[in-house]
Amino acid sequence: xxxxxxxxxxxxxxxxxxxxxxxxxxxxxxxxxxxxxxxxxxxxxxxxxxxxxxxxxxxxxxxxxxxxxxxxxxxxxxxxxxxxxxxxxxxxxxxxxxxxxxxxxxxxxxxxxxxxxxxxxxxxxxxxxxxxxxxxxxxxxxxxxxxxxxxxxxxxxxxxxxxxxxxxxxxxxxxxxxxxxxxxxxxxxxxxxxxxxxxxxxxxxxxxxxxxxxxxxxxxxxxxxxxxxxxxxxxxxxxxxxxxxxxxxxxxxxxxxxxxxxxxxxxxxxxxxxxxxxxxxxxxxxxxxxxxxxxxxxxxxxxxxxxxxxxx
Amino acid sequence: xxxxxxxxxxxxxxxxxxxxxxxxxxxxxxxxxxxxxxxxxxxxxxxxxxxxxxxxxxxxxxxxxxxxxxxxxxxxxxxxxxxxxxxxxxxxxxxxxxxxxxxxxxxxxxxxxxxxxxxxxxxxxxxxxxxxxxxxxxxxxxxxxxxxxxxxxxxxxxxxxxxxxxxxxxxxxxxxxxxxxxxxxxxxxxxxxxxxxxxxxxxxxxxxxxxxxxxxxxxxxxxxxxxxxxxxxxxxxxxxxxxxxxxxxxxxxxxxxxxxxxxxxxxxxxxxxxxxxxxxxxxxxxxxxxxxxxxxxxxxxxxxxxxxxxxxxxxxxxxxxxxxxxxxxxxxxxxxxxxxxxxxxxxxxxxxxxxxxxxxxxxxxxxxxxxxxxxxxxxxxxxxxxxxxxxxxxxxxxxxxxxxxxxxxxxxxxxxxxxxxxxxxxxxxxxxxxxxxxxxxxxxxxxxxxxxxxxxxxxxxxxxxxxxxxxxxxxxxxxxxxxxxxxxxxxxxxxxxxxxxxxxxxxxxxxxxxx
Numbered sequence: 059x060x061x062x063x064x065x066x067x068x069x070x071x072x073x074x075x076x077x078x079x080x081x082x083x084x085x086x087x088x089x090x091x092x093x094x095x096x097x098x099x100x101x102x103x104x105x106x107x108x109x110x111x112x113x114x115x116x117x118x119x120x121x122x123x124x125x126x127x128x129x130x131x132x133x134x135x136x137x138x139x140x141x142x143x144x145x146x147x148x149x150x151x152x153x154x155x156x157x158x159x160x161x162x163x164x165x166x167x168x169x170x171x172x173x174x175x176x177x178x179x180x181x182x183x184x185x186x187x188x189x190x191x192x193x194x195x196x197x198x199x200x201x202x203x204x205x206x207x208x209x210x211x212x213x214x215x216x217x218x219x220x221x222x223x224x225x226x227x228x229x230x231x232x233x234x235x236x237x238x239x240x241x242x243x244x245x246x247x248x249x250x251x252x253x254x255x256x257x258x259x260x261x262x263x264x265x266x267x268x269x270x271x272x273x274x275x276x277x278x279x280x281x282x283x284x285x286x287x288x289x290x291x292x293x294x295x296x297x298x299x300x301x302x303x304x305x306x307x308x309x310x311x312x313x314x315x316x317x318x319x320x321x322x323x324x325x326x327x328x329x330x331x332x333x334x335x336x337x338x339x340x341x342x343x344x345x346x347x348x349x350x351x352x353x354x355x356x357x358x359x360x361x362x363x364x365x366x367x368x369x370x
Numbered sequence: 371x372x373x374x375x376x377x378x379x380x381x382x383x384x385x386x387x388x389x390x391x392x393x394x395x396x397x398x399x400x401x402x403x404x405x406x407x408x409x410x411x412x413x414x415x416x417x418x419x420x421x422x423x424x425x426x427x428x429x430x431x432x433x434x435x436x437x438x439x440x441x442x443x444x445x446x447x448x449x450x451x452x453x454x455x456x457x458x459x460x461x462x463x464x465x466x467x468x469x470x471x472x473x474x475x476x477x478x479x480x481x482x483x484x485x486x487x488x489x490x491x492x493x494x495x496x497x498x499x500x501x502x503x504x505x506x507x508x509x510x511x512x513x514x515x516x517x518x519x520x521x522x523x524x525x526x527x528x529x530x531x532x533x534x535x536x537x538x539x540x541x542x543x544x545x546x547x548x549x550x551x552x553x554x555x556x557x558x559x560x561x562x563x564x565x566x567x568x569x570x571x572x573x574x575x576x577x578x579x580x581x582x583x584x585x586x587x588x589x590x591x592x593x594x595x596x597x598x599x600x601x602x603x604x605x606x607x608x609x610x611x612x613x614x615x616x617x618x619x620x621x622x623x624x625x626x627x628x629x630x631x632x633x634x635x636x637x638x639x640x641x642x643x644x645x646x647x648x649x650x651x652x653x654x655x656x657x658x659x660x661x662x663x664x665x666x667x668x669x670x671x672x673x674x675x676x677x678x679x680x681x682x683x684x685x686x687x688x689x690x691x692x693x694x695x696x697x698x699x700x701x702x703x704x705x706x707x708x709x710x711x712x713x714x715x716x717x718x719x720x721x722x723x724x725x726x727x728x729x730x731x732x733x734x735x736x737x738x739x740x741x742x743x744x745x746x747x748x749x750x751x752x753x754x755x756x757x758x759x760x761x762x763x764x765x766x767x768x769x770x771x772x773x774x775x776x777x778x779x780x781x782x783x784x785x786x787x788x789x790x791x792x793x794x795x796x797x798x799x800x801x802x803x804x805x806x807x808x809x810x811x812x813x814x815x816x817x818x819x820x821x822x823x824x825x826x827x828x829x830x831x832x833x834x835x836x837x838x839x840x841x842x843x844x845x846x847x848x849x850x851x852x853x854x855x856x857x858x859x860x861x862x863x864x865x866x867x868x869x870x871x872x873x874x875x876x877x878x879x880x881x882x883x884x885x
Contacts, residue, residue, distance in 0.1 A: 225589045
């Protein structure tokens with residue numbers, strides 16, 4: 059397993075390198091000049107020397123490839139520079155906002171897993187009418203944009219029922235509505251997968267034998283089907299977590315949740331290049347970490363794979 | 371007897387309970403104000419923490435703008451300017467909130483601190499400071515500018531005490547003290563008990579950063595916040611009309627205008643012909659646009675600087691009415707004759723104008739671009755409407771390369787330097803990339819350069835007035851459409867002291883007339 063992890067991490071290095079290169083060039087080539095934005099915000103009448111000094115200060119006076127080399131050299135040492143907008147180090151910015159995003163993503167994932175298992179199992183177990191209703195519900199929830207769902211939840215639970223507040227302070231109570239918003243869509247999508255996996259496994263010989271032996275549906279589900287579908291589901295959960303980490307931007311914005319979404323939205327608006335670049339790298343690392351976690355889970359839950367990795 | 375005793379006991383209980391039942395006359399007053407973006411920077415070399423509106427409450431500027439943007443005393447009691455040298459007299463009895471007296475020594479230190487931290491905005495010669503007395507000193511302008519005091523009304527020039535931890539604990543002379551700051555979440559200030567000036571009405575101001583427009587409005591409707599400081603036109607459109615949300619407005623200050631590309635290369639060279647620009651100006655039904663956008667609170671514009679600003683007056687520009695027949699006649703005279711499909715042509719070339727909407731984003735002016743497109747089409751102008759929702763794309767992709775004929779902007783002069791806006795947008799030497807395409811030419815460059823070099827305010831204003839007329843009337847490189855007030859939304863029962871200058875809305879002076 060140690061060897062597997064070593065090789066897995068090693069093969070991620072070129073991927074992360076390529077991703078950082080692409081991210082750097084995309085950000086650098088994107089329209090928008092932080093110097094101009096700074097000058098407009100300042101309201102000053104600068105001389106050409108002032109503009110040149112600002113460009114040099116932000117490192118924008120050098121060719122993009124040299125800027126990337128310099129940035130990469132610092133990044134591998136864990137130095138991502140200073141936010142142009144706030145003056146704080148980029149790592150400080152990320153550390154301020156990352157815990158809130160992690161909390162939201164983890165809560166949303168927990169909700170999504172719960173919803174998906176409930177929906178998937180119910181859709182398989184229920185009679186045809188109920189199953190059709192559940193399928194329709196799943197399609198509707200998957201199709202609804204998250205911002206619309208967020209506004210609907212705000213209207214019902216904040217404006218009408220008064221059960222929640224909109225302007226929170228990042229406490230767990232304020233997490234409920236954004237977590238529900240994210241977990242509904244993700245849970246519905248995962249629920250379809252759970253249903254399909256269970257249906258596929260039900261057709262396998264071992265499941266048919268268990269049914270023929272008269273085992274209870276719960277026992278069949280837990281002891282014969284769950285062990286065989288947990289690997290693919292873990293992969294899907296990991297991908298979902300990666301998506302939630304990077305995809306909660308709009309929901310965070312609507313609910314004022316102080317996570318990375320707020321940070322990146324403002325960074326894009328202000329062309330805060332160091333923050334945008336570091337954010338993209340961290341998101342890449344997040345995806346890598348979650349997919350590694352999924353791989354490990356798959357290996358641990360699959361005896362055959364476990365043996366293969368053990369032999370290697 | 372029993373009844374009398376019972377009554378006495380009940381009265382005593384009622385008296386004891388009174389302080390709990392009735393609100394105390396000394397109850398703390400607080401307001402929660404929603405702000406769209408946290409713009410505070412704690413960078414040593416770009417330090418603006420607590421200077422940017424609306425959270426600019428901890429520190430103060432040397433002077434403050436009056437209703438017409440003319441500098442008035444604040445920390446500086448009086449000033450005199452001659453031959454590039456300013457002589458300052460400070461207001462007596464002022465201290466920083468840490469107890470340090472604000473005198474000639476600390477004022478000089480604060481200005482030198484500013485000079486170290488910022489780009490050279492004020493253009494003060496740092497070696498020229500001379501202490502003349504406990505409360506007076508002098509300094510020189512590096513450029514012999516008579517506008518240094520005007521520039522000092524900019525919130526970005528607020529004066530901080532030169533303390534080591536100012537990045538996290540800014541010390542100023544302002545009416546409030548920083549209590550807490552949670553980046554991109556909230557900033558809270560509490561009343562400065564030793565403030566030298568008029569005490570503010572509100573004890574505590576809590577600024578909440580809420581990015582989403584809908585969320586800000588919903589939070590106000592839900593009673594979670596008291597005031598929205600950043601109001602977009604969309605919020606005004608979706609604002610409930612049942613009195614649960616109150617709109618506060620200033621005099622019109624923000625302009626909506628079309629900047630004409632008068633220095634572009636083909637195919638963006640049609641508007642080099644002033645007759646076509648004038649035709650465009652006459653083709654706009656400003657009254658109709660004013661009736662649709664901004665809750666009907668915009669007014670047809672004759673310029674991009676309001677007449678009240680700097681006491682410019684309204685009589686130096688004439689403006690343009692709505693006269694499509696005149697627009698058509700101008701185009702006819704310029705050789706643009708009606709062609710196939712109603713689009714005018716000249717020498718086989720169609721009268722097609724690329725119309726870029728808008729700065730800072732198209733969302734803020736919708737549906738004005740579509741209304742204008744219809745008005746231009748009606749006089750035979752084919753419009754290639756490009757809508758962008760990002761200031762970076764607007765600036766870099768189109769404006770910087772002159773890749774459009776008309777650039778729609780919704781902005782304001784956010785500076786009390788009278789020459790600022792016109793210099794940045796309409797001179798060939800502008801440091802803002804792209805605006806050389808909208809510059810009328812050397813004559814306006816000279817008018818504004820002379821105004822910036824003028825040695826008296828009257829001369830400065832005369833120069834600005836002449837340049838403004840050239841830009842919006844004679845040369846017509848800016849076609850004015852609307853002037854729009856500055857807006858704030860609040861819950862009912864609040865009287866918010868409005869200012870045209872967003873940075874100068876003094877939320878601490880809000881009067882709570884009803885809960």
